[in-house]
Amino acid sequence: EAGVTQFPSHSVIEKGQTVTLRCDPISGHDNLYWYRRVMGKEIKFLLHFVKESKQDESGMPNNRFLAERTGGTYSTLKVQPAELEDSGVYFCASSLRGRLYNEQFFGPGTRLTVL
Amino acid sequence: AQKVTQAQTEISVVEKEDVTLDCVYETRDTTYYLFWYKQPPSGELVFLIRRNSFDEQNEISGRYSWNFQKSTSSFNFTITASQVVDSAVYFCALSESFGNEKLTFGTGTRLTIIP
Numbered sequence: 001e002a003g004v005t006q007f008p009s010h011s012v013i014e015k016g017q018t019v020t021l022r023c024d025p026i027s028g029h030d031n032l033y034w035y036r037r038v039m040g041k042e043i044k045f046l047l048h049f050v051k052e053s054k055q056d057e058s059g060m061p062n063n064r065f066l067a068e069r070t071g072g073t074y075s076t077l078k079v080q081p082a083e084l085e086d087s088g089v090y091f092c093a094s095s096l097r098g099r100l101y102n103e104q105f106f107g108p109g110t111r112l113t114v115l
Numbered sequence: 116a117q118k119v120t121q122a123q124t125e126i127s128v129v130e131k132e133d134v135t136l137d138c139v140y141e142t143r144d145t146t147y148y149l150f151w152y153k154q155p156p157s158g159e160l161v162f163l164i165r166r167n168s169f170d171e172q173n174e175i176s177g178r179y180s181w182n183f184q185k186s187t188s189s190f191n192f193t194i195t196a197s198q199v200v201d202s203a204v205y206f207c208a209l210s211e212s213f214g215n216e217k218l219t220f221g222t223g224t225r226l227t228i229i230p
Contacts, residue, residue, distance in 0.1 A: 043208075048216075089158070102216065109160075
């Protein structure tokens with residue numbers, strides 16, 4: 001079974017440009033999470049989807065970030081316009097829903113560099 | 116608010132030595148989960164262990180062992196007889212119980228095993 005996949009693996013853009021990151025969760029996983037790790041710091045939660053609905057977006061840094069999960073399958077995270085401080089590694093994770101606790105499976109991350 | 120502290124930024128040990136990675140957490144919840152993830156050079160986060168707050172039994176899995184102590188709010192990870200393949204960044208994480216499963220991570224400890 002395929003794991004969580006993310007595209008692209010790396011992205012280098014200029015300040016002010018737009019970038020869209022994609023995450024394909026494990027098939028059947030209703031929960032989808034986005035996290036971000038800025039260089040040398042902790043991995044921080046951004047938001048949580050349950051199917052196509054945003055369950056918790058308390059970690060989204062500002063309105064330059066837009067996440068979608070149309071149809072409850074893959075998700076996109078758009079940064080527009082990108083700023084230097086947006087550089088980091090963006091992780092996506094997915095999990096089942098309905099049991100007492102469900103392990104989150106992480107993708108390999110997208111390394112975003114804003115110049 | 117939840118917080119996870121990994122005071123050791125980097126550790127280097129010679130192969131076959133034992134090494135302990137420290138993790139201290141803060142939470143107001145009475146029910147919570149603790150995790151360790153491994154991030155090898157390939158970048159993905161690999162789940163190692165989950166512990167719930169009601170289970171303070173230590174756990175051993177091969178060369179890996181975990182020591183959970185609620186009295187000191189610590190969840191330390193020991194690798195016995197370290198191997199070069201153990202070289203990675205290790206993250207400790209915390210989440211609330213069912214219904215709000217977003218993870219709060221520490222800043223990670225980079226472990227280097229010297230051949």
